[in-house]
Amino acid sequence: MSLRYALLAALHESPATGYELTQRFRHRLAHVWNASHQQIYRELGKLHEEGLLTMTEVPQTEKPDRKLYQVTAEGEQDLRTWLTRPQPRPPTRDPLLVKLFAGDLLDLPALRAEMERLRMGWEQQLQTFQAIEQEHFSAPETLPQHYRMQHLALRRGILGIQASLRWLEEMEETLDQDN
Amino acid sequence: MSLRYALLAALHESPATGYELTQRFRHRLAHVWNASHQQIYRELGKLHEEGLLTMTEVPQTEKPDRKLYQVTAEGEQDLRTWLTRPQPRPPTRDPLLVKLFAGDLLDLPALRAEMERLRMGWEQQLQTFQAIEQEHFSAPETLPQHYRMQHLALRRGILGIQASLRWLEEMEETLDQDN
């Protein structure tokens, strides 16, 4: 349900094509809402049908035409209404934690390898996030509300990853004791 | 895909009915893998068809018969194999973070109210988790591996919530500056 509102919010920031939105979701929105290009194109189609978006075809030579979407007044109103409604918090579904419940069936070397891969991934993502923070949000007080809110979303990502890394350390300690 | 393995792991711990599994998922597995009773019954049916579980009907008077499921050798092997394969980390999809990207359309009073509700929910869950930790995991070194792994999953939940609460504080500060 939230995908449509994520799209409306992203398009409210600035009009875009499905392709551009896919990039935004992959990069700036990776720590907020995940969506593949298939989902995005499908949802854009629906939103357009329902009159929440306008679509303008921008012809190109030698490439498929770009389809530029913008939020309509109705779309903005829909988003506004959604924003006032309390949203459920996302359910937890983590395959790695599932593994921990398999007890003695666990393959410890494989688990350690997986943890190591995870750690590298998280550390890299943390660096990316911190670089963005330095570049765009180094003086938060001076920023307009719009950007401060985005900064808060990024902070969430950073704090989450830091907690994950601390947890990994705890895990490694426990596994070392076990041996 | 992981739901089936969560079920196999839970049933490996001890055989159970769909109803009992639903309770476990709601309580002990809430911070690991979420699933509703409909999903659980459906998946148990499939797993049984595929021969990964055996099912024994236990007659009861005046109530529907209980269907007790147990993992077969094949099921255990399937779980073992899955455990050695690296799993993707769960994608992020958080409606509250989506809201932060709506910029000037955000309804700040509604946001504050939502944060307050969230905070209460998290604090309560944290207390629950910490109570479980004290009761079952106060001397982690002395526990068998099986329980130590479950403790690690719980630690993940605790660290995650603590990070969430710290983030909420940051948010409140920012909103207060804004006014």
Place this chain on the structure above:
DNA sequence: CCTTACATGTAACAAGTTACATGATTAG
């Protein structure tokens, strides 16, 4: 030569949600 970026999709399937259905017993 191969991959990445650009730019759009369709089709089939798997997973997750919401609503509905039944029926006894116990606790407040």
Place this chain on the structure above:
DNA sequence: CTAATCATGTAACTTGTTACATGTAAGG
């Protein structure tokens, strides 16, 4: 009288994933 616990499900729908499809241009 009402709600919760026990115990099972079906049906319809929405969301998310995976695989396939097309075609150019630029960079290493």
